[in-house]
Structures are given as structure tokens and as C-alpha cells.
Amino acid sequence: MKHNYAKVIVKGSPISKSNFKLFNVNGRAILPYNSGKYHDRYALYEEEIAYETRSQNPGIVLSEALIAVLKVYYKSRKRHPDTNNITKSIFDGIEKSGLIVNDAQIRRIIIEEFYDEENPRFELELFCESIYSMEYNIVRKESVDNPIEYSPPPNRKKDITSIAKKTENPCSENKLYCEMCGKLIKKEHSISANKGKTIICKTCFKKLF
Template sequence: MSYAKVIVKGSPISKSNFKLFNMNGRAILPYNSGKYHDRYALYEEEIAYECRVQNPGIVLSEALIAVLKVFYKSKKRHPDTNNITKSIFDGVEKSGLIVNDAQVRRLIIEEFYDEKNPRFELELFGESTYKMNYSIEKRDIKDETIEYNPPSNSKTKNPNQLKKVTSPKSVSKEVLCCEICQRSVSKENAISANKGKTILCKKCFKKLF
């Protein structure tokens, strides 16, 4: 057998949203904490169960081509599609349908929306029997543009005010940048003007008077 398909109902979730950390800072995924974080572990078990029920006795051990179709309930609120692949294949591997998720050498992901029936549909094809062809073609008539906004928890900043610098310990941090001399300036030595939109170092500020 070189083909398998599994459909799991419900909105797909991302593993990264359900991590907790122990006292040593190591990421863990609890099963029975009695909290919201248990949801991922239960989802992984559900995927494993559906794989076994829908593909009894099938084990795919060769290199695979995977086609993943994700149907979200909402267009506005859903995890990043690129992040949920790990969640899904962890459950598939746990089921025994595949030996290791490293078998997936080619992957196509498509995003759709179905308010009444959110789900994901995964098809697995053995490379010894199947091959993949794909093409990208320009539309004859331009379709509606789907625009994306920055995440709600990100703060839009003037790119001229901030620089990314790396300390000797390779720790990335943000520092202010003087609007006039373009030199980096610490927060203690910076002067804010124009309602915070303009940053000046004290030296350049004195030159203005």
C-alpha cells in the first residue's frame, strides 16, 4: 500500500500555542493539568485515533508526498497554516500510519474556509508509485486581493527610530537612533519630540538652540 488519506474534523490548532515551561525553562506539553494547555495533547490523540480508524492495518514506511488541505472556521482568526503542519504530523506519526514525519519529502499546503465544517484533509502518496507535478499560472482575470495586517500584539514603530544591534553575547536588542546624526543612543540619553515620533540625542538637541 502506498496511499493513505485521513480527515480530522474541527479547527486545526498549532502546537506552539499550547506550550508550558518547567522550572528549567524546558518546553512541555501537559496532558492532564486540568487547564487549557491540555487541548493540544488531546488533539494529537484525536489525530492518531482517526488515522488508525480510517487506515486500518496500513503502515507507510517509504518517502512520501503529502497534500494537506486545511479548512478553517474563520477567515480572520486562525493559526498560521505553516505552524500547524508539525502538530498534524506529530499525531500521524503517533498513530503508526507513518514511521517518521521525516518521510515527508514533498508537501503541498492549501488553506480554505468552511464555517460549518472546519477540518483538515491529508493525503499521503508513496514516491515509488506517485510523482508530483505543479505549476503556477497567471490569471486571465485578476481575482480579489486578500490583504493581511500586522499581528494585533505588534507595535508599529518608525523604522528610522530603531536599529537592531547585536551585543558581544549575540543577544539581539533594540536601541534608539538619533534623527539627525543617525547614531545609536541609549534611552537615558535620548530626547523625544513630536509626540514621540522624533528621537534626538542630547548633543544634537543642544545644537538646535
Template sequence: MYDNYAKVIVKGSPITKSNFKLFNVNGRAILPMNSGKYHDRYAIYEEEIAFNARSQNPSKVLDEALIAVLKVYYKSEKRHPDTNNITKSIFDGIEKSGLIINDAQIRRLIIEEFYDKENPRFELELFGESSFSMDYSIKPREILEEKITYNPPSNKKKALNDRMNISAIKPKISDNICEVCGKGTCKENLISANKGKTLICRTCFKKLF
């Protein structure tokens, strides 16, 4: 086995702390463990990651640039954190374990999302770039799979629909330009002349008389 390779498996539903930070008087982000609030859950999870990383890779320290392959297994397909936010929680815990020096060592990262109702977890593999390289390809499927579609969150769905409805009825100002002042305006503010070939805004029309 290579000295610059490590694998960490942490059981349980992966969680993120990105929205649960508190700040001390110096403005530094902290995660208290005894505040009596949900913040505790995230601080404890970070400690759990650190414990597993160290116990599964005793006496190992990776101090070079790394390639990371992260596989996240959620319990539910419908309700789970944003996978992109999971990485911060995980790598902070890995760094705390001493397995790596700094999460800035992760120069290449592949994240894959899966679902396992019976055994939610994450599996992280770390490869030292001095011994490993990364190669990947994306190619068309020979047999198409069922499409996985996503809907906007309920709190954003109404706003999205409102914007779409407004854009559908909003007149195109760029098509309604006054021939005199050259400014765009809504169609209701224009008067046609020269058998409809010329458009003049009401302000310029008044100035003509």
C-alpha cells in the first residue's frame, strides 16, 4: 500500500455546517459544542470525522498535493443537504484529525452522490499527486436512463413564477424607440405617424406643437 494514500469512511447521514456557524468577539467562525443549540450537532460531527480519519489511518500524515474522490451516500433521495456544501464539513474534520496538513492540499476533487437508506455514509479517498494522476471521461450512454429532474425550493418557486409571468407580459422597449429622441419606451407611450412608419413618444410629440 502506498504511503501517500488514505481512505476514510464515516457512517451516518452526512451533514453540513455551512449555515450554522457562530462568531466570537474577534470575528472568527466557531462551532460551540455545549451551546444547547443545533450548532452542537455540527461540531460533534466534525469531531467524529476527525476520530474516524485518525483511527482508520494511524500514524499517517499526508503533506503533499492531493487528489480526492468523495462518495456521499444519503439516506433519502428527496431530503438531504447540498452536496457541494458537504465538502467543507468533511475536509475540516479531516484536517482536524492531522491526516492532512491543510485542506488547501486538495487540488483535484471528484464528488459523487448516491443513496443508501440502510447505510448512509461518506467514503473519502486521498491520493498523493507524486504517485497518482487523475483521468476521467464523459461519454454518451448506450442505453438512456430515466431523467432525474429538480424543482426549485418552495420558498423560491413563487418568486420564479412571478418573474416568468412578468417577463412574458413586459413589452420589449428595445422595439419601441422614439424617432425624435432615440429613447426606448413602452408601446402605450408612442404615437405612430407617417402611416405607422414613424414612432414618436408623447413627450416629443407635445414639443412639436
């Protein structure tokens, strides 16, 4: 029997793959799996998604183009990953489960962000395009809600030029400065994140965990 719909619910605070990548001195991305440390959380989360997906959808394989509706429920309004980055984490686990053949099958997607302090989770529905189509509209509210305001993360507020001045060292392509403490560091003593855009020293990195 060919299936054209599947739903997956995974409890727990969703996490982003990008938050668990490290980069070596050559700029190569590393995703730890068995270091015994904090960064192993992503690998375990991916395995959990795969397990729950298969348990909730036994014997189902969706091989055609799909429409996805993803609802992400965070525990906190203030501290949570970028929702746009969550999809990669989730679909890696879904693909690993065998429910879908490849995450490239997702041709249309709607993502909604919610908050549930007692029951953080994500709920994903997958619809085969040969059977279903997507319709949506945006309407103006009759009464205006209080806006949810955003501000830049603390690490982006620091300008690298001002940090360089504080350390009395000119900023150049050959010099690296920790974006937390502002100190000049050697390449072999640095750790990069956010696709190499963020550089921190190993001392500050250890203080994060």
C-alpha cells in the first residue's frame, strides 16, 4: 500500500545542528559524535528523531515530492535556536529513519514557532504532492497584539575593530582576536563557529560549558 501522509512528534526542546559544529584550524567543520562532551548532544538528538519517526510510522516510506508543515514548540521565549536552522536538524533525523528518501523531497514548507514551557517539542506533518496542494493567506488582525521585539545577540554587538583598538593591536587578515575577551590569539589556540564567522579562544570556550 502506497502511503501519502505521515506525522512525527518528538518531545524535548528542539536543537540546531549549527550550534554543535566545531571547526579545526584548517576551517573544516567537525560534528562530534562520541567525545563524551556537550557537543555530542546533536548526534543523540538526531538518533532520537530517527527512532521516534520509525516508531510512529512503521513500514511507511514516502518517496515522492512532499509538502511539510512544521510546528516547533520551544520551552523559552527568550532562549532558543534560530527556527530557520531547526529544519536541517529535524530532516537529517527524518531521512536517517528511512521515512523519506532524501530531504530534497521537501519542496514546500511552512514553519511555525510556538512556546510550551511544560511540553517543548516539534510536530511535523508530511503530505505527498500528488495528492495534496498547499494554500495559505495572510490577513490583518482586527486587534493588534503586543509585538515580539528582537535584538542582536551579545557577540554581534562587539565590533572587531573596536576590540582590536582595546588590545592595541591593528586588525589584519593575519591576526585573530577572541570575540569574547578581545585578546589576540594564535590560530592553533582558536575555535571557530557560525561557519567561521565567530572566533573565540579555547579559554573562553571552556567557560561556556
